[in-house]
Amino acid sequence: MHARMNIPQQIELTIEPSGRRLTLSAGANLLQAAREAGLAVNAVCGGNGTCGSCKVKLISGDFSSITPKESAMRQNGSLPADERLACLTAALSNGKVHFPAESLASAQRLQLEGELNPIPLNPAVKRFDIDLSMNLSGEKLSAAESVRESLKVSGYLHTDLPDALLPRLNSLLEEHGQKASLVLNGQQIITALPPEQHMLGLAVDLGTTKLAAFLVDLESGQTLASGGALNPQVAYGEDVISRIQFTDEHKEGAATLQKAVVEGLNILAAELTAKVGLTPAAIVDGVIAGNTAMHHLLAGLPVHNLGTAPYHPSQVDAMTFAASTIGLNLAENAAVYLPPNIAGFVGGDHIAMLLATRARHTLKTVLALDIGTNTEISLLHKGRHLACSCASGPAFEGAHIRSGLRAVPGAIERVFIDGKDVKVQTIADQPAVGICGSGILDAVAELHRNNLIDHRGAFNKQDPRLVMRDGQPEFILVPAELSATQQAITLNRQDVQEIQLAKAAIRSGIEVLLREADCSAEEIDLFLVAGAFGTYLDLANCQRIGMFPRLELKRFRQVGNAAGSGARELLLSMDKRNEAGKMLGHIEYIELTTVKDYVEFYMDAIGL
Numbered sequence: 191m192h193a194r195m196n197i198p199q200q201i202e203l204t205i206e207p208s209g210r211r212l213t214l215s216a217g218a219n220l221l222q223a224a225r226e227a228g229l230a231v232n233a234v235c236g237g238n239g240t241c242g243s244c245k246v247k248l249i250s251g252d253f254s255s256i257t258p259k260e261s262a263m264r265q266n267g268s269l270p271a272d273e274r275l276a277c278l279t280a281a282l283s284n285g286k287v288h289f290p291a292e293s294l295a296s297a298q299r300l301q302l303e304g305e306l307n308p309i310p311l312n313p314a315v316k317r318f319d320i321d322l323s324m325n326l327s328g329e330k331l332s333a334a335e336s337v338r339e340s341l342k343v344s345g346y347l348h349t350d351l352p353d354a355l356l357p358r359l360n361s362l363l364e365e366h367g368q369k370a371s372l373v374l375n376g377q378q379i380i381t382a383l384p385p386e387q388h389m390l391g392l393a394v395d396l397g398t399t400k401l402a403a404f405l406v407d408l409e410s411g412q413t414l415a416s417g418g419a420l421n422p423q424v425a426y427g428e429d430v431i432s433r434i435q436f437t438d439e440h441k442e443g444a445a446t447l448q449k450a451v452v453e454g455l456n457i458l459a460a461e462l463t464a465k466v467g468l469t470p471a472a473i474v475d476g477v478i479a480g481n482t483a484m485h486h487l488l489a490g491l492p493v494h495n496l497g498t499a500p501y502h503p504s505q506v507d508a509m510t511f512a513a514s515t516i517g518l519n520l521a522e523n524a525a526v527y528l529p530p531n532i533a534g535f536v537g538g539d540h541i542a543m544l545l546a547t548r549a550r551h552t553l554k555t556v557l558a559l560d561i562g563t564n565t566e567i568s569l570l571h572k573g574r575h576l577a578c579s580c581a582s583g584p585a586f587e588g589a590h591i592r593s594g595l596r597a598v599p600g601a602i603e604r605v606f607i608d609g610k611d612v613k614v615q616t617i618a619d620q621p622a623v624g625i626c627g628s629g630i631l632d633a634v635a636e637l638h639r640n641n642l643i644d645h646r647g648a649f650n651k652q653d654p655r656l657v658m659r660d661g662q663p664e665f666i667l668v669p670a671e672l673s674a675t676q677q678a679i680t681l682n683r684q685d686v687q688e689i690q691l692a693k694a695a696i697r698s699g700i701e702v703l704l705r706e707a708d709c710s711a712e713e714i715d716l717f718l719v720a721g722a723f724g725t726y727l728d729l730a731n732c733q734r735i736g737m738f739p740r741l742e743l744k745r746f747r748q749v750g751n752a753a754g755s756g757a758r759e760l761l762l763s764m765d766k767r768n769e770a771g772k773m774l775g776h777i778e779y780i781e782l783t784t785v786k787d788y789v790e791f792y793m794d795a796i797g798l
C-alpha cells in the first residue's frame with residue numbers, strides 16, 4: 191500500500207488594489223502573497239506582528255482566525271475592526287483581499303535634489319578616440335589590429351581589446367566613418383561608444399527607504415536626468431534591523447534583498463537613460479552611496495554582525511567591482527564604486543554628505559546630521575571630527591504613530607494650532623489621509639506651545655479641546671467628516687511619546703559628541719541638516735521640542751539630499767574618492783551604546 195501524500199490544496203487569491211490573481215497553497219501568508227503579487231506592502235517590523243503597518247481588508251473567502259496580537263491591537267484601537275495584519279493572516283480558500291493606501295509603500299515624496307558645487311572633472315574613466323579613416327602607415331591591418339596598435343602607441347601597454355567588444359566596435363566604426371571612442375578605466379576597456387557620445391555615469395543615494403539616482407555627463411559634469419523610487423527591499427522590512435533579521439531567518443534572504451535592490455536600480459537606470467534617448471549600456475561608471483547595511487546587502491557582504499553589538503561592518507574601505515557581478519546592467523565592463531563606511535551604522539552616504547557640504551573645508555565648528563531611521567551625526571571642532579549614529583527609529587517615517595504614514599500625497603506635513611483653531615497643510619493639498627514625520631513633529635511642538643501637553647508629553651486632561659477615547663485624552667487634528675478616510679486624524683499620548691523618544695535619540699547623540707569634543711552647543715557655527723526629512727522640517731519647532739539646540743536659525747542650513755550630491759562628486763572626480771578615503775582615517779567614531787552615561791543624556795533629552 192502506498193502512503194497517501196498530503197498535497198496542499200491550491201487556492202486562488204485576488205490581491206487589490208493591483209487586481210493581481212495568484213494561485214497559492216491554502217494557508218499562504220498574506221504578506222508573502224502580496225510580495226509575490228509585486229505589491230510593496232509596508233512591513234516595518236519585518237512581519238513580526240508588532241508594528242501594525244501591514245493592514246489588509248479581507249473582502250471575501252476564509253482566513254485564519256484573529257491572533258492574540260491582533261486582538262490586542264483591536265482593543266487599543268490601532269487595528270480597525272474590518273482589518274487584519276497581513277503578516278499574521280493566512281488565506282484558507284479562494285478569496286479577495288485589499289491593501290489600503292496607507293499599507294502600501296508607494297507614491298512617497300522623494301527629495302532628490304541637494305546642493306551641488308562645481309568641481310574640476312577627473313572621473314575614473316577616460317575617453318580614447320579612434321580614427322581609422324586615414325590609414326597613415328599604409329599597412330593592411332584589421333580594425334582590431336589598428337586599435338591595438340594605437341592603444342600601445344598611446345601608452346596603454348597592458349590594455350587588452352577584448353574580442354567580445356569587436357562586433358560592437360566594428361559596427362560603430364562602420365556607422366561613423368571609421369571613427370569611434372573607447373572608454374577606459376585605468377588599463378581596462380569598459381566599452382566602445384559612438385564618437386560624439388559623451389561618457390555617462392550613474393550616481394545613486396541608496397537609502398533604506400528611498401533610491402535617488404542621477405544620470406551624469408562625465409565630460410561636462412552636468413546632471414542630465416534624475417529619478418527616485420522606493421527601495422524595493424521595503425517589502426521585506428522597513429528598517430535596517432528588520433532586513434538583517436530577514437537575512438538571518440531566510441536562507442536565501444540576503445540574495446533576495448540584493449536582487450530586489452539591483453532590480454530597482456536597473457529600472458531607474460533604464461528610466462533615466464531613456465530620458466536622454468539611450469539605454470543603460472551607455473553608463474560607463476557608477477557610484478552608489480548608502481548606509482553600511484545597504485552597502486553590504488548590495489555588495490553581497492554578510493550583514494549579521496551589523497545587527498549585534500558591537501555592530502562591526504564586514505568592510506570599511508571603499509570598494510570597486512564590476513557592475514555585472516551584482517547583476518547591474520550598465521556598459522559591458524563598467525565598474526561600481528562604493529565609498530567607505532565609517533562604522534556599522536555610519537556608512538558611505540554620510541561620507542558623501544560630508545564631501546558635498548564641504549563640512550570639512552572650514553575652520554568653523556560644524557555639526558552635520560542626516561535624519562532617518564538612523565540619524566548619523568558628525569561634529570567638526572578644532573581639527574577633530576567625531577561621528578555617531580542614533581537609533582531615532584521609524585517614527586519620523588510615520589511608523590508607530592496611530593494616524594502616521596510616510597510623506598505621501600494627503601499626508602499632513604504642517605500643523606498650526608491657535609486657540610481652538612487647528613490648521614493643517616497636506617502634501618499636494620490632497621484631503622488628509624494621515625500625518626507624516628514633519629507634521630507629527632509640528633503637532634507635538636504646537637500641542638506644547640498651546641499647553642495641551644506638558645514638558646513630559648502628558649495631556650492636560652482639563653483642556654476642553656481634547657476628546658476622550660477609551661479613557662485616554664487625544665487631540666483631533668482633522669475630524670472624521672473632513673478626512674479622506676472618514677476617520678478622525680488624532681494624536682494621543684503614545685504618539686507624542688514616540689516623537690519624544692525619536693528626538694531624544696538625536697539630541698542625546700548631539701550632546702555626547704559635544705561633550706567628547708569639549709565643545710558647547712553655542713560654539714556651533716554651522717548646523718547642517720541633510721536628507722529628505724530634514725528638508726521639510728520646521729527648524730523652530732525642532733528647537734521647541736528640544737531636538738536641536740536653541741541656536742540662531744541663521745546658523746542652520748537645510749541642504750537636501752547631500753548624499754546624492756556627494757555621490758555625483760565621487761562620480762566626477764577621483765580626487766573626491768581620495769578625499770573620501772583620507773577622511774576615513776580622521777574620523778573618531780563613537781558608539782553611543784558604549785558611552786557609560788549615555789542613558790542619562792537620553793533621559794535628559796526626552797522632556798519637551
Ligand code: FES
Pocket residue numbers: 232233234235236237238239240241242243244275276277278
Ligand atoms: S505587523 Fe505586520 S509587518 Fe509589522
